[in-house]
């Protein structure tokens with residue numbers, strides 16, 4: 001605040017701070033408070049609003065606990081999001097390591113361009129591309145059949161398709177923090193470990209990964225939250241058997257017409273995501289400020 | 294167990310940069326061997342070829358008579374101390390030292406015992422649980438050495454390990470390194486750009502310049518009998534006066550210079566009729582000497598404690614450096630005056646310029 005005042009003078013900095021406060025209050029705080037308000041009230045016809053039945057209760061949340069299908073989808077969304085984060089990590093770590101420690105400047109530039117360019121395209125369109133690739137009579141199946149790997153087309157849509165599309169969609173959020181972390185590791189440390197006789201996997205588990213821990217945790221947190229809150233990939237690439245919790249929330253709002261239950265479901269998802277994130281960070285002993293960097 | 298190291302005509306080209314050319318020498322088992330040269334002359338490249346981080350583009354590396362071609366750093370009986378030390382900052386001192394043992398599958402209690410032995414060896418007993426960042430420069434230095442010694446290497450490779458320390462500590466660590474080498478009997482190959490470090494510690498020194506080996510000799514021989522003009526100028530201070538060699542006889546050479554005719558020992562490439570240079574050490578120049586007299590204008594006299602350094606210009610324009618022991622400070626000429634010096638022919642060497 002003092003720094004801001006020094007740089008921009010009292011007038012401008014007051015405007016800045018006011019704008020930020022308005023942004024936070026209007027765009028972050030208010031919608032969330034409204035969501036909590038909705039979640040805790042029953043779904044009533046307009047004429048009953050404010051009437052004797054319009055009281056706060058946990059009924060909407062308890063409904064989720066008591067509804068076995070929704071509960072199952074909820075927990076599946078949580079662990080499947082963790083799986084997405086895990087697979088994204090497995091894909092990104094080797095790439096990040098190579099980019100950060102092995103690639104020449106030229107290779108780095110080309111690789112970064114190849115990785116980033118697809119992200120100029122809207123997420124819906126990118127997911128649509130996967131939809132086309134993974135279609136039953138799509139290019140992936142015909143390619144696999146042409147080279148004789150499979151005899152009949154495979155139905156990719158469902159869990160596999162959702163996983164593939166999400167891993168692809170969130171690569172950057174995992175790759176960049178890990179790349180940044182590994183990039184700051186002194187090359188001589190890797191060489192020293194190797195010189196002392198450590199095999200490759202031990203160099204990674206004892207030297208590289210501990211050094212990159214904050215970056216990895218950041219990538220996990222981002223990817224997990226994005227996956228848990230994702231709607232497009234499961235909607236386009238999922239099958240009836242692979243429904244995502246966000247789809248249920250969507251249904252309450254736009255098909256079931258019960259905003260209150262939808263808000264309650266969304267609230268539960270938000271709280272559980274936050275809990276998972278905080279526990280993860282606690283486990284790897286990284287604090288939120290490190291992630292924010 | 295220590296190993297000999299033999300480099301047979303090794304060379305290294307990075308893209309278009311020729312870093313090292315045709316270097317051949319043999320380091321005996323248990324020797325303290327230094328590679329000395331200015332920054333960028335290819336010292337680190339040689340060390341990395343011995344360690345196995347890079348394969349030479351030509352020539353062979355033999356360690357303990359065994360050809361190392363195709364073996365990585367983890368398969369060679371060498372351990373390297375990096376210029377930056379490269380301690381693992383997230384591990385305790387003990388885990389750092391035990392890292393190589395862990396990689397070799399030694400059990401935890403054994404590792405611990407061995408790491409504690411090494412901590413005693415480097416006089417850091419009781420520091421095992423600290424993090425490396427909590428240690429002073431000299432202590433970190435010693436931990437790096439202990440970590441390398443833990444894997445019982447036959448050859449220890451040290452890349453300017455003292456360059457980050459201040460002068461006092463550097464001098465202390467010199468003696469400590471030397472003592473450690475004697476005690477462990479491990480072959481040390483030590484890289485430095487500091488000639489006094491190389492002279493003080495080594496059994497033998499290889500001098501490099503621009504990727505080429507200039508001379509391999511004992512410190513004394515290097516100082517007294519430089520093989521090339523580069524070695525004469527790089528190792529120790531010297532007064533270099535160019536001229537034409539007029540006579541070579543009985544191991545002595547006479548050279549005609551702008552300051553008159555001077556005589557020194559005949560060194561490498563000294564041939565009558567050829568251009569050459571006479572190199573005279575600062576301590577060989579005696580004020581008022583009668584043999585081989587030279588006159589110079591005196592600019593400064595720097596008192597350095599045990600001796601004083603006299604700076605000036607010879608009449609031919611070359612820089613003068615003469616050192617006078619403090620016990621004879623009365624003989625030192627005054628700044629601004631002209632003075633004449635002499636030297637014994639045995640204390641100067643004449644080299645061909647070729």
Ligand SMILES: Nc1ncnc2c1ncn2[C@@H]1O[C@H](COP(=O)(O)OP(=O)(O)O)[C@@H](O)[C@H]1O
Nearest residue numbers: 307310311312331332333334335336337338339
């Ligand atoms: N990996 C590399 N790629 C390209 N050039 C290099 C590489 N390593 C060293 N060089 C070049 O080789 C020469 C010798 O370097 P180096 O062995 O590090 O010298 P020193 O250790 O004596 O200072 C330098 O010109 C340096 O720029």
Ligand SMILES: [Mg+2]
Nearest residue numbers: 333336337452
């Ligand atoms: Mg170097």
